[in-house]
Amino acid sequence: MNVLQFVLSENLSLRDPQETELGRKIVQESIEMIDMLGFECFTFKKLAQRIESTEASIYRYFENKHKLLIYLITWYWQWLEYKIDYGIQNIASPKQKLEIAIRILAERKEKDPTFPEINEEALYRIVIAESDKTYLTKQVDEDNKEGLFRGFKSLCKMIAGFIREINPEFEFAHSLASTAMQAAHQQLFFARHLPSLTELSDSQQDMHAQNAHFLKIMIFNSINSAT
Amino acid sequence: MNVLQFVLSENLSLRDPQETELGRKIVQESIEMIDMLGFECFTFKKLAQRIESTEASIYRYFENKHKLLIYLITWYWQWLEYKIDYGIQNIASPKQKLEIAIRILAERKEKDPTFPEINEEALYRIVIAESDKTYLTKQVDEDNKEGLFRGFKSLCKMIAGFIREINPEFEFAHSLASTAMQAAHQQLFFARHLPSLTELSDSQQDMHAQNAHFLKIMIFNSINSAT
DNA sequence: TCAAACAAGATAGTATTACTATTGTACGCG
DNA sequence: CGCGTACAATAGTAATACTATCTTGTTTGA
Numbered sequence: 335m336n337v338l339q340f341v342l343s344e345n346l347s348l349r350d351p352q353e354t355e356l357g358r359k360i361v362q363e364s365i366e367m368i369d370m371l372g373f374e375c376f377t378f379k380k381l382a383q384r385i386e387s388t389e390a391s392i393y394r395y396f397e398n399k400h401k402l403l404i405y406l407i408t409w410y411w412q413w414l415e416y417k418i419d420y421g422i423q424n425i426a427s428p429k430q431k432l433e434i435a436i437r438i439l440a441e442r443k444e445k446d447p448t449f450p451e452i453n454e455e456a457l458y459r460i461v462i463a464e465s466d467k468t469y470l471t472k473q474v475d476e477d478n479k480e481g482l483f484r485g486f487k488s489l490c491k492m493i494a495g496f497i498r499e500i501n502p503e504f505e506f507a508h509s510l511a512s513t514a515m516q517a518a519h520q521q522l523f524f525a526r527h528l529p530s531l532t533e534l535s536d537s538q539q540d541m542h543a544q545n546a547h548f549l550k551i552m553i554f555n556s557i558n559s560a561t
Numbered sequence: 562m563n564v565l566q567f568v569l570s571e572n573l574s575l576r577d578p579q580e581t582e583l584g585r586k587i588v589q590e591s592i593e594m595i596d597m598l599g600f601e602c603f604t605f606k607k608l609a610q611r612i613e614s615t616e617a618s619i620y621r622y623f624e625n626k627h628k629l630l631i632y633l634i635t636w637y638w639q640w641l642e643y644k645i646d647y648g649i650q651n652i653a654s655p656k657q658k659l660e661i662a663i664r665i666l667a668e669r670k671e672k673d674p675t676f677p678e679i680n681e682e683a684l685y686r687i688v689i690a691e692s693d694k695t696y697l698t699k700q701v702d703e704d705n706k707e708g709l710f711r712g713f714k715s716l717c718k719m720i721a722g723f724i725r726e727i728n729p730e731f732e733f734a735h736s737l738a739s740t741a742m743q744a745a746h747q748q749l750f751f752a753r754h755l756p757s758l759t760e761l762s763d764s765q766q767d768m769h770a771q772n773a774h775f776l777k778i779m780i781f782n783s784i785n786s787a788t
Numbered sequence: 789t790c791a792a793a794c795a796a797g798a799t800a801g802t803a804t805t806a807c808t809a810t811t812g813t814a815c816g817c818g
Numbered sequence: 819c820g821c822g823t824a825c826a827a828t829a830g831t832a833a834t835a836c837t838a839t840c841t842t843g844t845t846t847g848a
Contacts (some may be wrong), residue, residue, distance in 0.1 A: 372699035466693050472599035474754045487757050506775045510759040513744040527701045530714050532738040548733045555782035
């Protein structure tokens with residue numbers, strides 16, 4: 335048993351994959367496979383072969399691969415929120431809290447021994463390349479009603495809260511927070527695949543620090559604007 | 562024949578759809594269908610039924626539906642660039658040029674009689690909901706090598722150019738430009754489907770003006786930052 | 789004017805995907 | 819002992835994303 339585990343929305347899975355051997359295997363191996371193959375080429379059939387189980391068995395945990403993806407992405411956002419929560423303990427200054435949040439958002443992700451079953455580095459790549467696909471669908475409204483996007487929304491609210499603490503007059507706290515959260519990942523994708531869209535470079539060592547620097551400029555200067 | 566037509570990359574289509582009746586129909590009707598069904602539910606078979614042609618005939622114009630989507634999105638970015646080019650005629654001040662670009666980027670899109678075959682309003686909705694899918698794939702690097710993303714990159718470069726005219730010291734011109742271009746559409750998507758992520762509201766009349774206002778705050782304050 | 793070239797319709801076929809349904813079995817618990 | 823749970827095994831289906839081939843009708847240019 336784990337020391338810590340996140341409680342994800344009930345609607346995400348048919349049965350809690352953290353509770354059984356097979357469930358944990360599904361989560362663990364699907365991260366590796368989606369990272370390697372990309373979400374479109376990833377199928378339950380291939381996953382079943384890899385974990386030496388059957389398609390039907392996987393379907394008992396996740397309604398379809400879309401829900402599984404949302405499950406993984408949600409886990410990621412909860413993890414980040416947990417890290418930020420932890421990071422701002424005993425810090426009173428809202429500016430400092432926001433700075434810490436940005437740093438954690440942008441920093442390179444490494445294995446977290448608290449969650450031995452999750453390959454956070456692979457999951458991070460999945461978030462960068464696939465997370466938008468969770469909501470860019472025709473069923474977004476139904477999925478949202480079921481609370482499937484709480485992970486992202488919750489962290490956005492937290493960051494927007496820091497922003498409003500700094501300047502309660504600022505009228506676009508949530509817009510700025512969501513824009514920054516998206517940009518944090520998009521810029522890394524661009525750096526790797528469409529480098530002419532960004533100043534970040536995949537080859538530079540401090541890419542993640544540079545990304546945090548960019549986000550800080552964008553956020554802090556926007557907050558204290560005379561509107 | 563049209564007065565004006567954009568020259569899109571050769572690699573986007575197997576044969577130029579602007580040249581034939583069938584080609585124009587494919588483009589025209591695919592816009593309506595993707596807007597209505599969403600990209601995943603849209604198929605060449607359904608399109609063929611609608612235009613009373615055959616799947617095989619459509620495949621003679623576009624290798625697959627992914628390329629067709631890129632074709633449409635590219636058309637959109639070229640159209641925006643053309644509108645901005647037109648809008649900044651005889652304007653010398655870089656600040657003003659950037660302001661115009663932001664306004665055009667964020668404003669509500671209406672039918673452009675210059676291009677009678679294209680339903681710009683539907684295409685705009687497609688860009689908002691589907692454009693990220695053009696590059697969030699495992700073949701992004703090959704597609705990029707073929708020059709399929711020139712439309713987006715070109716406009717990004719243009720906007721980054723305005724930014725650097727205003728402040729040549731600013732080190733994240735392209736990052737800021739790409740972030741703003743993405744945010745411009747994302748915020749509208751959020752306003753409609755995930756309203757807790759934005760201050761914009763689908764119901765407010767001046768949503769697009771508000772969006773432009775948000776982007777201006779973000780961009781102009783970032784540019785003149787002391788780094 | 790005749791033939792070659794091309795556009796596009798008609799038809800058929802394939803591998804894969806995303807499921808659903810049913811049955812059988814091994815294990816643990818009261 | 820009997821019951822439920824977990825899961826394997828197998829089969830089947832509709833739809834998708836193509837590919838291939840053959841035919842017809844139209845244009846064109848020598």
